[in-house]
Amino acid sequence: MMPVPHATTPLRRAPVQRRSAERLTRILDACADLLDEVGYDALSTRAVAQRAGVPIGSVYRFFGNKRAMADALAGRNLERYTERVRARLDALDGAVDDAPGGDGWRAALDAVLDEYLAMKRTAPGFSLVDFGNQIPVGSRHDEPNHRVADRLAGLLAGHLGRHPDDDALRRTFLVAVETADTLVHLAFRVDPRGDAAIIEEMRKMLRAYLGRALDPCD
Structure with missing residues (x-):
């Protein structure tokens, strides 16, 4: 069974049974497919219901x-x-924690970027919605890039020897996420698969910025 959407999602009613959760998954899968096919403006709840094979009331x-x-x-x-990021970090098998001179965050950065780019290229509906920042969803007080930055701080703080509630760390990740968000969208406007040169420039820029904040001081 696929995971239920994030707790901030404004579900009218959360699924409590497996059958209901599976139906919700089909609805969201249909929504993602239709976003790729017709875009957000032409998306309709009726079309989603038909694609998911459920009554409109569902x-x-x-x-x-x-x-x-x-x-x-x-x-x-x-x-x-x-x-996906957590699995990549686990697969690094200590490389992030054990890198000399606190350099392991660079491997973590590659995992964060690579997994985002992979979803950008392959996940249905992701090119329009990703984490919610390209169409008017969510609320002013629940901005998607803040959510992403907070999630990354929670995932990576332990590897960096920092606390997830460290305001400076969260601010650093927010700036990095906002920068990456802008440049990734530029890369995918230039090339539907993501312009490799722009992506490489973004990676260099983020490494330079994060190095100032995360590398140990001499």
């Missing part, structure tokens, strides 16, 4: 409108992205 059981549905998809994307 869609409205969870969502009041397509905006709420797209926000739920963004929340699910964030959960899946978090799991």
Whole structure:
């Protein structure tokens, strides 16, 4: 069973049974596929219900409108992205923690960027919704890049010998996420698969910025 969307998702009713959770998953899968096919403006709850093979009432059981549905998809994307990054960090098998001179964050940065780029290229609907920042979903007080930055701080703080609630660390990640967000979207506007030269420039820029904040002082 796929994970339920992030806790900030405005579900009208959370699924409590496996069958209900599976139906919610089908609805979100259909929403993602249709976003790729017709875009957000042409997306409709009726079309999603038809694609998911569920009654229209099932869609409205969870969502009041397509905006709420797209926000739920963004929340699910964030959960899946978090799991992918966590798996990559686990696969590094201590490389982040044991790198000489506190240099392990560079391997972590590669994992964070690589997994985002992979989802950008392969995850249905991700090019329009990703974590919610390209269409008007969510609220002013729940900005997607803040959520991503906080999630990354929670994932990486231990590897960096910092506390997840460290305001300076969270601010550093927020600046990095905002920068990466802008440049990744530029790369994918230039090339549907992501312009390699722009992505490499972004990687260099982030390494330089994060190095000032994360490398140990002499």
